[in-house]
Amino acid sequence: MFKIIKREEMAEGTVILNEIEAPLIAKKAKPGQFVILKANEDGERIPLTMADTDPNAGTITIIYMIVGKSTALFKSLEVGDAFQDVIGPLGKPTHLEKVGKVVCVGGGTGVAVLHPITRALKQVGNDVTCIIGARTRDLLILESQMKSASHDLRVCTDDGTYGHHGFVTDILKEELEAGAVNLVVGIGPVPMMKALANLTRAYEVKTMVSLNPIMIDGTGMCGGCRVTVGGETKFACVDGPEFDGHQVNFDELMLRLQAYCEDEKTCYEDYCSLRDAT
Numbered sequence: 707m708f709k710i711i712k713r714e715e716m717a718e719g720t721v722i723l724n725e726i727e728a729p730l731i732a733k734k735a736k737p738g739q740f741v742i743l744k745a746n747e748d749g750e751r752i753p754l755t756m757a758d759t760d761p762n763a764g765t766i767t768i769i770y771m772i773v774g775k776s777t778a779l780f781k782s783l784e785v786g787d788a789f790q791d792v793i794g795p796l797g798k799p800t801h802l803e804k805v806g807k808v809v810c811v812g813g814g815t816g817v818a819v820l821h822p823i824t825r826a827l828k829q830v831g832n833d834v835t836c837i838i839g840a841r842t843r844d845l846l847i848l849e850s851q852m853k854s855a856s857h858d859l860r861v862c863t864d865d866g867t868y869g870h871h872g873f874v875t876d877i878l879k880e881e882l883e884a885g886a887v888n889l890v891v892g893i894g895p896v897p898m899m900k901a902l903a904n905l906t907r908a909y910e911v912k913t914m915v916s917l918n919p920i921m922i923d924g925t926g927m928c929g930g931c932r933v934t935v936g937g938e939t940k941f942a943c944v945d946g947p948e949f950d951g952h953q954v955n956f957d958e959l960m961l962r963l964q965a966y967c968e969d970e971k972t973c974y975e976d977y978c979s980l981r982d983a984t
Contacts (some may be wrong), residue, residue, distance in 0.1 A: 800914075824855040862876065
């Protein structure tokens, strides 16, 4: 069992932070890697990239949005409760090296995934600018943490309630036009990552993205997380989750992510009805 020692509701309660006791994982985990969690015996296995780790305290931090039955079940867990299973660290860690000017771009809960990567890129000596965005100010997360993790933080909202009124690609284009950018790291909704890759391709700037396809076992056995990268089939759980954004077939990825949307909606509605009845 993996006890929750801290719980925080973010983004008007739609996003939850859990700090979890997992000393062996915390000791080995590196930026970019993920874990698979299961709430209880009847729960579903959910992959989540770690937002932070503390090897000394023996804890890992996950941040997730309530989008279906399983994440709603996660939300019901309080401090002192425990996840039945937490497996990891899984996936390849982020490749870290000093390359010069790096722009890290995060949208929605992708900011949580981006946080340890941004901090690590700064620590190895890069000049790091961070751009984070959300639909509205109330949905922004980890602003102060991202400010500390980078040299320059830019914030934008789709509705203009805070920061730049517009999309993260607007600010990224300004950075690309202003001078040499050696690397872009983009993590967030698939349409956002696709837009980033399309933008940076014209400037011939290397762009890394972290993918979130359907995943079951997390060890490369089931093939559920397959994605097409550079015309070849890759498994996000063992070959990723980070890939060259210019090589990813985003249209195929979006189609696969939509495969179970109706089933997920029905399952979530049934869970909520049963929960409210009790």
